[in-house]
Amino acid sequence: MSERPSRMISRPTGLHVVLMLAGVAVIFAIDTFAPLDIAIAALYAVVLIASADFLGRRGILLVCAVCVLQTLLSYAIVHFDSLQSGPVLRALIGLCAIGIATLAALRNRKAAESLSDQAALLDLTHDAIFVRDRNDVITFWNAGAEELYGWPRKEALGQKANALLKTKYLPSAGTTEQLGDSSRWQGELIHTRRDSREVCVVSRWAVQRDERGRPIATMETNSDITEQKQTEDALHHTRSQLEHVTRISTLGELTASIAHEVNQPLAAIVTNGEAGLRWLLRDEPNLKEVRLAVERMISNGRRASEVISRLRALARKSNPSHTVLTLNDIVADVIPLVEREMLSNNVALRLDLQAPAPLVLGDRVQLAQVVINLVVNAIQAMSQIGDRRRLLSITSKRLSEDSNSQLAVLEVEDTGTGIDPKIANNLFTAFHTTKADGMGVGLSISRTIVDSHGGSISVTSGDSCGALFKVRLPVLQQVEAIAATDRPC
Known part of the structure; x- marks a missing residue:
């Protein structure tokens, strides 16, 4: 079986070899020349256990063979003409001790190699991984952490993580108090590199606890998202x-x-x-x-x-500035602005606005932009219609999905040319337009605005002809409940 190099076990140096040989020689000398009726050869076990710190599998077996030979040689020198039971028993005890120590040393060596291989895998990842104890002192620092933060392993070990990295918690990350009895936490943090540049990371914590549930160590895995954040901004x-x-x-x-x-x-x-x-x-x-x-x-x-x-x-x-309002308020703001456009295109208006209107939380200007886009598109879709009435219908109502979820719905329907089912899914895609002089951004922006308000927007064919756009926004039920309690009896 080939021997694997280990990063966690020291390579043998000249001093190690000298000390090991000296120990073997001293034990051999005592076992051979000292008039002691004890199993001195059992001391070879100490040499074998110590050699596991800097020798590989073959080295341990070689030391074992040397100890066995020296035990037999010492017995042959001292008791070559006698087969008394006492010396034989002491020799057997020494050989058993050597064998047990060899097995223990090989097992320790295997465990150390396994830990070394696992630590080596942590160095292969691009993420920065480090471990800190209960006092926030760094005890492990992988190659990814060296690359991301700029501090070599030797300089980072023993430092306090928060002081070294100048950790800042983003509002979206919350606080680490949410760990509680859990052993997991995830959030976005700001860390400072060695060159004083700040980096934004997604940080994932795994906490190791003792038998009483107290944290004793934390492994922190950080992924650099600085460029992603800049791109999002x-x-x-x-x-x-x-x-x-x-x-x-x-x-x-x-x-x-x-x-x-x-x-x-x-x-x-x-x-x-x-x-x-x-x-x-x-x-x-x-x-x-x-x-x-x-x-x-x-x-x-x-x-x-x-x-x-x-x-x-x-x-x-x-x-954006979100305030409490209703979709009826938005319609009231928009209608005067498009009234002349409807008159010039001979478009009739039908309003069916629910009263009292459900309250929503939104930006008045952005939602007005959505309604203007839908109304202008509807007017333009009917501008070439000559065989039927040009009617723009705007309806507001409340829709209950379940007992805990209600939506405020605004419907804008026209009697224009309608929607081709093949392109219906593409209408909200940026720069997709069915108009010769259109930019193809109005409906895309409308969807972005509605999505940012936690709602949705969709389009289907009308009941008889034309298109029907539906805007759905979550009802602000808590505000409605307060308003209801304030109403006079």
């Missing part, structure tokens, strides 16, 4: 940019509706101002009519201000 930034560009593009398409929505209250303000002026210029000013005209001017001014605020919110590039 860049992707999130790009997606935000694309959402903003699409929103501005959509608002550009709705310029006529926006202008109409703003001009209406402005025109009313002018009309009421002129009327109020006429009432003031009469021989007997009618102050009551003037007051009513001023009140209408103020009301229309506020209406114009609200329209401009909604437009600024849609056009503004900002981080």
Whole structure:
């Protein structure tokens, strides 16, 4: 059987060999020349056990053979002319001790080789693996840890892990208090390399406990995800940019509706101002009519201000801000913006909004962008229809999946050309479009926004013709329960 090299067992040095030979020679001399009636040869067992620390299988067997020969040689020199039972028994005891020690040394050697091979496997992985005791002192440090953190094994061993790596816990990782009585933990951490650069890792802990359940050692396996995190951040930034560009593009398409929505209250303000002026210029000013005209001017001014605020919110590039709202609120924000577009395309609107509407948690601007995308797509899908009524139906309702899960559903249905089943699954894919001048990002962004709100969006063919889009968002039941308790009897 071929002998395997071991990383955990020291290679024999000149000092080891000298000490072993000296020990064998001393035992042989005592056994041969000292007038002692004891089994001195049993001391060879000590040499054999010690040799297992730096000799391989063949070396141990060679030392065993030398000890056996020297035991027999010593007996032959001292008792060559006598076969007394005492010396024979002592020789047999020594040989038995040598045999038992050899078996123990071989077994220890095999166990040490097995541990060495397992440790060598940990060096083959690309992950950083290290072990720390209950005092956070590092007791094992593999090659992956050397490569990731930059500290050689000799410098890392004996150091406290948190102090060496300057560990920071990300909010998503929670805290290690969740370990409790468990022996597993996983989360994302920030560690500092030897060159002071920070790396983000997915850390997995396995805790070894004693018979009383107290932790005695922890093996930590860390995978570097720094580049992945940077890529995710860049992707999130790009997606935000694309959402903003699409929103501005959509608002550009709705310029006529926006202008109409703003001009209406402005025109009313002018009309009421002129009327109020006429009432003031009469021989007997009618102050009551003037007051009513001023009140209408103020009301229309506020209406114009609200329209401009909604437009600024849609056009503004900002981080999502989730608040409690309803899908009916979103529809109320969107309809004035698309009203002119519907009129110019001779599209009738049918609203069937459930009241009271279920509450959801969402970003008002992002959800408005989703509804605008769906409504504009529906209007454009009906722009070429001439043989039937162009009808846009918007419905909101509550859907109960089970006793603990309820959804707020918004349906946008048109009577346009419908959806080809072959491409239905691709409609929400980025840059897939059925329009000659389309970018193919509106529905893709809509799905991304709805997914980020914990909901879903789907499309099917309408009841008779056209397409039916459904947006589902989880109902915020806790807020609804609080609102119900606050209602007057």
